[in-house]
Amino acid sequence: MDPLLIVLIVVVVLAVAGGIWFYAGRNRGGELPPEVSAHKPISADDVLLAPPQEPVTEPESAPGGPAPDAAAPTTAEPTAPATLERPESIPGRMQRLRSRLAGAGGFGRAILSVLSRGDLTEADWEEIEDTLLTSDLGIEVTTSLMDELRTQAKVLDTSDPAAIRAVLRAELLQLVDPSMDRSLNLAKPTPAAGWNAADGEPAAAVLMVGVNGTGKTTTCGKLARVLVADGKTAVMGAADTFRAAAADQLTTWGQRVGVEVIRSEREGADPASVAYDATREAARGGVDVVVVDTAGRLQNKAGLMDELGKIKRVMEKVAPVGEVLLVLDATTGQNGMRQAQVFSEAVGITGIVLTKLDGTAKGGIVVTVQKELGVPVKLVGLGEGADDLAPFDPEGFVDALLG
Numbered sequence: 001m002d003p004l005l006i007v008l009i010v011v012v013v014l015a016v017a018g019g020i021w022f023y024a025g026r027n028r029g030g031e032l033p034p035e036v037s038a039h040k041p042i043s044a045d046d047v048l049l050a051p052p053q054e055p056v057t058e059p060e061s062a063p064g065g066p067a068p069d070a071a072a073p074t075t076a077e078p079t080a081p082a083t084l085e086r087p088e089s090i091p092g093r094m095q096r097l098r099s100r101l102a103g104a105g106g107f108g109r110a111i112l113s114v115l116s117r118g119d120l121t122e123a124d125w126e127e128i129e130d131t132l133l134t135s136d137l138g139i140e141v142t143t144s145l146m147d148e149l150r151t152q153a154k155v156l157d158t159s160d161p162a163a164i165r166a167v168l169r170a171e172l173l174q175l176v177d178p179s180m181d182r183s184l185n186l187a188k189p190t191p192a193a194g195w196n197a198a199d200g201e202p203a204a205a206v207l208m209v210g211v212n213g214t215g216k217t218t219t220c221g222k223l224a225r226v227l228v229a230d231g232k233t234a235v236m237g238a239a240d241t242f243r244a245a246a247a248d249q250l251t252t253w254g255q256r257v258g259v260e261v262i263r264s265e266r267e268g269a270d271p272a273s274v275a276y277d278a279t280r281e282a283a284r285g286g287v288d289v290v291v292v293d294t295a296g297r298l299q300n301k302a303g304l305m306d307e308l309g310k311i312k313r314v315m316e317k318v319a320p321v322g323e324v325l326l327v328l329d330a331t332t333g334q335n336g337m338r339q340a341q342v343f344s345e346a347v348g349i350t351g352i353v354l355t356k357l358d359g360t361a362k363g364g365i366v367v368t369v370q371k372e373l374g375v376p377v378k379l380v381g382l383g384e385g386a387d388d389l390a391p392f393d394p395e396g397f398v399d400a401l402l403g
């Protein structure tokens, strides 16, 4: 045979074999949905093992010249602590944080003291009404609570503090609604139809959404600690690729309790891709829960909502997302409600995390937000400390309001 022909045949065979190997390599362990653009994920472990890097400065591109290298890795990775922290137990923190709720509920004690005067004048009732309104209960709830209290005061016809406290407690508890299911849905979900069982059992998924600055990243970190304290394993996904520091912040939270964080190595990466990787890695690693942080700000509201919808859809290529938690800053009061409505319509929230409840006297927002959005407050943030997040307990809250 002509030697040239033999060389040609060998080259063709090698090229075909190489192509097959490359294609198989790309698909090992599951394909990225076509909706998302690929990126190389890095985890907290990679950060721990990677040698220290010099900060990368992006080259200035000359006018009309090439764009700066979009794939430049992020810099200034946080260093890992020498030992893992042991997060505080759930009952322990609820006990400790109870006194912080008292600040949010100053209105409860103020009303109690007016009611205890007995033989209330119109001025007394107006004082009660003003107190309720300034606590962020909203006009509708305030009006119906006023009516109820007036009726009860007539029926009771007493200034006995214990009797009055019992009436007020019952009224407030009814408003907060103890019948709502406030547990987090952390049951292992049924895998999506297209999910390959060989890639592991999908983890329960929690998606954290909300406007910027409300405390989403902090809450993801605190939630990871709650999960660890509860004996669960977790992975976090840093899908807030809009703000580079958010991924560093989340990585630090994860490192403190040994929770892996999946993040992109470049700023502005496709957040849906990071969310998918985190969800897939959680399944592969057989962990219990994946918690995904998202950005709270984009150039426009429609863009942000489209992005959140896409993140959720892509995560659901692995399994349904069991919890979409809307993080709301309690100190923004009624103003936060409009933003909350937009999120609720865009991604279908399953629960509310009310943060910064330690920094406000407007605890009435708990009632307003549940009424407006139709979903329960499931967790409350009561400080900047790592374990200052607790499940919301209606009875404990009302008792703290009344002192």
Ligand SMILES: Nc1nc2c(ncn2[C@@H]2O[C@H](COP(=O)(O)OP(=O)(O)OP(=O)(O)O)[C@@H](O)[C@H]2O)c(=O)[nH]1
Residues within 6 Å of the ligand: 210, 211, 212, 213, 214, 215, 216, 217, 218, 219, 240, 243, 246, 294, 295, 296, 297, 354, 355, 356, 357, 358, 359, 380, 381, 382, 383, 384, 388
């Ligand atoms: N006092 C108090 N501060 C809180 C609480 N939760 C969060 N914070 C603080 O709120 C600030 C903002 O928190 P982040 O977690 O960065 O907010 P974010 O929503 O992720 O912000 P973006 O990434 O910009 O969207 C931080 O200084 C937190 O420490 C809380 O429950 N109480």
